[in-house]
Amino acid sequence: MVVVVRTTKRLPRAERERQMMDAAVQVFGRRGYRGASMDEVAELAGVSKPLVYLYLKSKEDLFTACIRREAQALTRAVRAGVRRDLPPDRQLWEGLRAFFRHTADHPDGWTVLHVQARTHGEPFAAEVAALRAELVSFVTQLTVVAARAAHRDPDLPEREVAGLAEALVGAAESLAAWANATEGVCAREAAATLMNFAWAGLDNLMAGRPWTPPADQD
Template sequence: MREQQMLDAAVRTFGQRGYRPASMDEIAELAGVSKPLVYLYLNSKEELFTACIRRESAALAAAVRTAVDPGLPADRRLWQGLTAFFRHTSEHPDAWAVLHRQARTHGEPFAAEVAVLRDEIVALVTGLIGEAARETRGPGELAAREAAGLAQALVGAAESLAGWANDTPGVCAGETASTLMDFAWQGLGKLMQGERWSPSAR
């Protein structure tokens, strides 16, 4: 229980203040515990930050996984996953700041921890794109590498949109998910039908 309180306080402090400016003193004060107790549970600021990354990565991945109904078509599953992703990041803005802004900008080992989460989500989206291609049975064929590349682009766009949505008052998870579905899935639909952009066609 106390460890969760400390992690809650740490996520809030790291998310709002940043990794380097945040101090163990203010984290302990926010958690309502002594600084020696924080060090008893987690030996250093680096270990505390790593624990925050791991907990919040697991929570975000679980939110996306559990939202996806495997019995639905691929586009509906992607919609569910995106909506869950944006809902979670909007409801936990400090956690998303830790994962997306703080962890990535402070190098190893933090960036590697976040990469594990990203790889899991990219793998999920890659599978959905491949299944969508098989469901469509159109003239367009997607190679495995192409599906993986499209998934990387889609996840990158989702990450950027989550940051934008959290900084823009009044934007809800459903609206953000719709924006990305309109941009990506509509274009992907044409790709499945064999329509490809070419500079020579201009």
């Protein structure tokens, strides 16, 4: 059910803009970019449509602002969830748990990032690509530190684990979409599922036991 916010007092600009952005994320997440209208955003925010245009200019600008805000919120949540004083497996677990908790708590924002922004071309897809690159870089660094410590080799190249981090982020994205669409799947369960899938591979890599393809195949 869509809840319309009615306001009767003058709000500071930042608060008013946040209110409109909250409404826009909900509308874009549930209607899609093409199905969303500035009229509905204004109604949901409890403001006039001219005020939405005054603050956020155009539908494209509004959608881009929503993507950026939700991307920043997600990366902040993941980074904040990781304590560097924990063992490597706990660091990865806490990062995954923070990711799935945030995507579960903000399903419209996740839909904007994972579905809507990716299916409407540039420049929206580029915004999501930047988010993904940041998450991959963060996961790569977590894994590199753990692998170097396990090997006692400070020069172990990032390439050894970068592909694994890329795959892990992709799996997390798909699993978050599934978890949000599947009744009864909580953030902890989703994180545990991916942790069980990923940590065995990471553990083998750190211990110097990577799986290798047959020698007679490309």
